[in-house]
Amino acid sequence: MPKTPGKCIAVFAKHGASHRQDSWRTVVELLLKNQFKVLVSDSMLNARNAAAAEKAAVGFKFASIEEIRKKADYAVIMGGDGTFLGNARKLADTHIPLLGINQGRLGFLTDIRSDDIDPTLIETLNGDSISESRHYLTGQLLRNGKVIADHIALNDVVISRGIVGGMVELRVEVDGHFMYDLRADGLIVSTPTGSTAYALSADGPILHPSLAGIVIVPVAPHALTNRPIALPQHCSITITVTGGKQTGVHFDMHTNERAKVGDQVRIEVSQKPIHLLHPGRYDYFAMLRQKLHWSATPTEVGHRTRGLRDSGHAK
Template sequence: MPKQKGMCIAVFAKHGASPKQAIWRSVVDLLAANAFQVLVCDSMLNSGSSRKSKPECDEANFEFANLALIKKKAKIAVIIGGDGTFLGTARELADCNIPLIGINQGRLGFLTDIRLDDINPTLIDTINGQSVSENRAYLEGQILRQGKVVENHIALNDIVISRGIVGGMVELRVEVDGTFMYDLRADGLIISTPTGSTAYALSADGPILHPSLAGLLIVPVAPHALTNRPIALPQHSTIDIHVTGGKQTGVHFDMQFNGRAKVGDQIRIKVSPHPIQLLHPERYDYFAMLRQKLHWSASPTEAPHKTRGLRDSGHAK
């Protein structure tokens, strides 16, 4: 996407971030210096804060804005934080088709791939079109009770059905496209996108799916029968999970929003028809990212020329 003079860029930071915080303010200053209009999402403010109570933030190079205004005006969103901040923001913007760029202020950063020491000039270059654009899938999850939808949410990584705090296993009946697959007794069940295959699903011995694959993962968590193994399904599949036993069964969306399912409830999961668009730096390399985050080994003599000598993320300049 080429730069447009005065194009509106939204900036998101972790909730409760200080208005004086150097990192997000430096990002705002960089964007403003390059003639972008900047909106900073006011969700980062503490509940007791207000825009007018922060005179040090009332500068001409940005303004605080609510989510509705950002959805209306912003052309790109820049998210500063870890993967959790990115996931939460991505869900909030799921219905408006705004491309997302992540700046890693967390630990792993599978989704936030611009490092803090690479913000200038990598961020501006990425916005100006020196980027790799990638579409990824959301999951839609419904909890149905007596045939009626009682909860309806989305997730970018995964939807997890898990046992409650009182202990015991969940008991589930799993169907795919109306066909019975198996009955499961386990600590939980993960339904994951390729994006989420490097998250909780990986910890439960699920495979890594390349983001370009159109697929879904079903990964049992500590199943009672060890023959219940992870399975990859086509992206168009509809997965119905019937809760047949267990107490206080939880339904977790990206492990950030928690719902409850009762015995007899049905959880229906499918891929959303509306994808998310990520903008990576021009030299983004998925396998270089995996090598860094998962500590895979690599021989310098085997590295391809375009990434040889670059730092871990594969896009540093």
């Protein structure tokens, strides 16, 4: 693919980052040097640094999410998976490809290491890349048949017990068919993307991102026979709260709602995917080996990872 100078790149950094912070400014300068137009999300600003940041903006512009949604061709998100998820939801119904730079701990979604930004970022934006679509969940909280909350989640929707009281009690239905009643600490409804997050820690299976499916994973169920189950992507899942106190409904653990007994949570997979952009050397299984510490003694690999030891999925 030919180089694409002049394309507009939106840069997202963690909220409250300093306008003098080297990391995101280094990325902006690298993009400008390679003739890209740059918009930096104003979501990183706070009241104390906004004025100073505006003055320091040379060659780029701080922009609202509305302007970014209209003008950006790509979005570069700097931070951990939480920062990536938060900004991905803001761009969920656009066709803007998302590319992550890892400044967090694990970084399942942020492919480029902070010490490998140059030249990997520019190579990826100029076409040495792998494009991938990921579907997200839409979740509605209903009370007396009326929708009182409506959110999306790229990782998972979690129904959990409150900090006071015992287990949460739930009735789970799939496409109108009763599946089971559950007493547990909670229930996770996860996308393949989220299968390496909370669902994995609750003994759920890992789903390859290309699989069109949903995973339902009980958290510490009262009956040990309640096991995780994978369902087709087209399913509609309805979860009714039948017991428990201060039951919480969490969307990517970012947005939280409180559910009462009798409330329902309706979850479906969105028909509009989120588009991710990986470096050309991206290897999903190398990523899993690195992040989950598979293979205690890494072996030499002789393909597109430049013949180096298996130490990173985007090295």
